[in-house]
Amino acid sequence: MSLEPASPPVVPQASHFGSDAAREQAAHVGMWVFLATEVLLFAALFTAYAVYRVDYPETFRAAREHMKVGIGTANTYLLVTSSICVAFAVWSVRQERTGLATFLLLCAVVLGLGFLTLKGVEYAAHVREGALPGRWYALEEFPRPGASLYFTLYFVMTGVHALHVLVGVGVLSVLTVQTAWGKYSGRYHTPLELGGMYWHLVDVIWLFVWPLLYLV
Amino acid sequence: MFPPANDPPRAHSHPAVSYLDSERTVWSWLTTHDHKRIGVMFLGLLVFMLFLGGVFALALRVELLTPGRTIMSHEAYNRAFTLHGVIMVWLFLIPSIPSSFGNFLLPLMVGAKDVAFPRLNLLSLYLFVLGAVMVVWALVQGGADTGWTFYTPFSTSTPSEVLPVLLGVFVVGFSTILTGLNFIATVHTMRAPDVTWMKMPLFVWGIYGTSIIQVLATPVLGMVLLLVAFERVAGVGLFDPARGGDPLLYQHLFWFYSHPAVYIMVLPGMGVVSELVCACSRKNALSYRMIVWSTLGIAFVGFFTWGHHMFVSGQSTFGVGVFSVLSMLVAIFTAIKVFAWVGTLYRGSIAITAPLAYVLGFIFFIVFGGLTGVAVAVASLDQHWHDTYFVVAHFHFIMVGASLMAFLAALHYWFPKMFGRRYPEGLGVGVAMLIVFGFIATFVPQFLLGNMGMPRRYAEYPERFQSLHVASTAGASLLGFGFLAILIYLVWSLRHGAVASANPWASRGYEWMTQSPPPPHNFHEVPRHPDGPHQYDVPGVPHVS
Numbered sequence: 047m048s049l050e051p052a053s054p055p056v057v058p059q060a061s062h063f064g065s066d067a068a069r070e071q072a073a074h075v076g077m078w079v080f081l082a083t084e085v086l087l088f089a090a091l092f093t094a095y096a097v098y099r100v101d102y103p104e105t106f107r108a109a110r111e112h113m114k115v116g117i118g119t120a121n122t123y124l125l126v127t128s129s130i131c132v133a134f135a136v137w138s139v140r141q142e143r144t145g146l147a148t149f150l151l152l153c154a155v156v157l158g159l160g161f162l163t164l165k166g167v168e169y170a171a172h173v174r175e176g177a178l179p180g181r182w183y184a185l186e187e188f189p190r191p192g193a194s195l196y197f198t199l200y201f202v203m204t205g206v207h208a209l210h211v212l213v214g215v216g217v218l219s220v221l222t223v224q225t226a227w228g229k230y231s232g233r234y235h236t237p238l239e240l241g242g243m244y245w246h247l248v249d250v251i252w253l254f255v256w257p258l259l260y261l262v
Numbered sequence: 263m264f265p266p267a268n269d270p271p272r273a274h275s276h277p278a279v280s281y282l283d284s285e286r287t288v289w290s291w292l293t294t295h296d297h298k299r300i301g302v303m304f305l306g307l308l309v310f311m312l313f314l315g316g317v318f319a320l321a322l323r324v325e326l327l328t329p330g331r332t333i334m335s336h337e338a339y340n341r342a343f344t345l346h347g348v349i350m351v352w353l354f355l356i357p358s359i360p361s362s363f364g365n366f367l368l369p370l371m372v373g374a375k376d377v378a379f380p381r382l383n384l385l386s387l388y389l390f391v392l393g394a395v396m397v398v399w400a401l402v403q404g405g406a407d408t409g410w411t412f413y414t415p416f417s418t419s420t421p422s423e424v425l426p427v428l429l430g431v432f433v434v435g436f437s438t439i440l441t442g443l444n445f446i447a448t449v450h451t452m453r454a455p456d457v458t459w460m461k462m463p464l465f466v467w468g469i470y471g472t473s474i475i476q477v478l479a480t481p482v483l484g485m486v487l488l489l490v491a492f493e494r495v496a497g498v499g500l501f502d503p504a505r506g507g508d509p510l511l512y513q514h515l516f517w518f519y520s521h522p523a524v525y526i527m528v529l530p531g532m533g534v535v536s537e538l539v540c541a542c543s544r545k546n547a548l549s550y551r552m553i554v555w556s557t558l559g560i561a562f563v564g565f566f567t568w569g570h571h572m573f574v575s576g577q578s579t580f581g582v583g584v585f586s587v588l589s590m591l592v593a594i595f596t597a598i599k600v601f602a603w604v605g606t607l608y609r610g611s612i613a614i615t616a617p618l619a620y621v622l623g624f625i626f627f628i629v630f631g632g633l634t635g636v637a638v639a640v641a642s643l644d645q646h647w648h649d650t651y652f653v654v655a656h657f658h659f660i661m662v663g664a665s666l667m668a669f670l671a672a673l674h675y676w677f678p679k680m681f682g683r684r685y686p687e688g689l690g691v692g693v694a695m696l697i698v699f700g701f702i703a704t705f706v707p708q709f710l711l712g713n714m715g716m717p718r719r720y721a722e723y724p725e726r727f728q729s730l731h732v733a734s735t736a737g738a739s740l741l742g743f744g745f746l747a748i749l750i751y752l753v754w755s756l757r758h759g760a761v762a763s764a765n766p767w768a769s770r771g772y773e774w775m776t777q778s779p780p781p782p783h784n785f786h787e788v789p790r791h792p793d794g795p796h797q798y799d800v801p802g803v804p805h806v807s
Contacts, residue, residue, distance in 0.1 A: 068451050068452065069451075071450075071451045072378040072379070072447045072448070072450070072451035072452065073447075075378075075446065075447045075450045075451055076378060076379060076382075076443055076444070076446075076447040079442075079443045079446050079447065079477055080443060082477065082478070083439055083443070083477055083478075083480070083481045084481070086478060086479075086481040086482055087481040087482070087484060087485050088485075089481075089482060090481075090482045090485035090486055090489075090515050091485060093511075093514075093515065094489070094500065094511060094515075097508060097511050098508070101506075101508065102506070179496060179498040179499075180493075180496035180497040180498040180499065181496065181497045182496075191499070191505055191506020191507075192506060194498070194499060194505065194506065195498075195499065195500065195505075195506055195507065198498040198499070198500060199500075202489070202492065
């Protein structure tokens, strides 16, 4: 339905004057800013955790004993390993080794799914024990206000994080398929790099959540 | 009428295809990636929201005409002021200038063909629509009665429709974050070769400073709103003292966003004014660098002032003192700007046009509102004025007086650029004066009311306050007429206004160096900007005849 008269053609692709380099730089700036917003999103939760830990130090310490430290630690290993896989995948695409990159990305996806599975097992255990927050809270051995808040924060922090893992697994799956199709090479791999950055952030956030909820 | 000195190079003149008529289907608008079309669609939505919020404002003023019940129940009054606040703050003021004029002008002003992420830009428009629909849906369901601040534990226990409003604001917050992210990436990476950091138009600096605040503060608001929603649904007790939670934590997290949000509303307005004082007085900006650094200064200090909303919440005396002093710092940066604007206007070649009339209104409101801001930042005075109409009048001076003046100034100044038509100038100036007068008549009585002890959020009041309330309502009705008049003559001008040249204000701003309205991709080749955007002291500068 274009009513355009005969004039210099408007090329839909040419939305910027900038070179490919400028576009790649824009993508990186955008991703870094986005990651900053993600950090601040979690910052509100970390603040809440700090406040209630000061309010109920004893209860928080006691409730922490209730955590499945084994599962949490296993999950940390899974996530860090998958993050390393992604880092190596980006490196191998730069070296034009697409096959290796596809394999590494696939490993990362599987490890991410492993994380979610373990998380699900852990959640199921908590639900059985009655550690759900709010009106469903049923753990008799812990005093109600502090411990209920602890489990609320546990579910919200790990829940929001698990949502990020889920998104990350989705992103990595798409990137795996695209890498297998040979979309990325040593010359062009910006989406892969950005997806990798996101996955590293998910990893880094867990590296703060895990000690706070399971170890301290 | 005006010399075409800044017109685009004649070599490229061809039957002018503008972004408005390159494609005409509705579908082409709904799926566009063109920042100009997205900006215009935002403008339409925002004007509608302003209308909606304004209707609630007038309803409130009518209710307050008499000391007792006038037109609505107390419950309806609570819901009306909540929706007035929610709609005005989140659906109008925060996105007003950045999402509409920022979207339209920022790429033009930095010499880019579009923003860095055009598809993300369209997504941000749809997120805004989604959020607005959720809020309006809550309104249809009966509305919320918490006030726009959603203070806990009331907001987690009231039976009114708080949930859709919370989630709607959360979604609109996402829209703001994406827009800010897009602008930051655009300013960093898409500037034309001539547009160095210190040759960037001051409006772009204003939008850039705003974007930084949007990106850093909004996620915290988003999370805390989600937590309140979670608390309503599951009763988890994070902010409910009866369950061991802490309502002050909510206030801290909320104001960590919502105080900087004031600067999200004001900084773009300051950008508009910085831009317009140069164009309307035909002079270089007095101290471009100071205007830029004070923009960044406000963006920075704005993050350390939230505690002044909580002076009477029982925080430590030390905390009160620190927040008091930090809040006053904002006044210093604002004063730098005001001096720069007044200095720019001083001995300039001034013609009173509608944009300039609004700019003068802005300067008056920002000075008056800013000085009362310093007054309420003094903890001892705030004890007296806290939660009275004094505070209401103060923040309306800043948020509505200043931000809305800037919005109207921008609307009139860039109208020819956006639509290629001019509005009737004499009428514009007349209505501008009506509006500035209406504001003063509406809110000066409220300062007096607050000082006499009239608390905010009350539907009933003692009889001795009535005369001032009547005066305020009279002013508000003048405002209502003024806005209606603007709407009518601007819509009329869309079709019947005089055709505008490429640069009807003879401005040096970069956005005027392309045709009006601009072609779909802004420029046909990389634009060259040998002079700065506010430079009027070079030979051969165009001037208004």
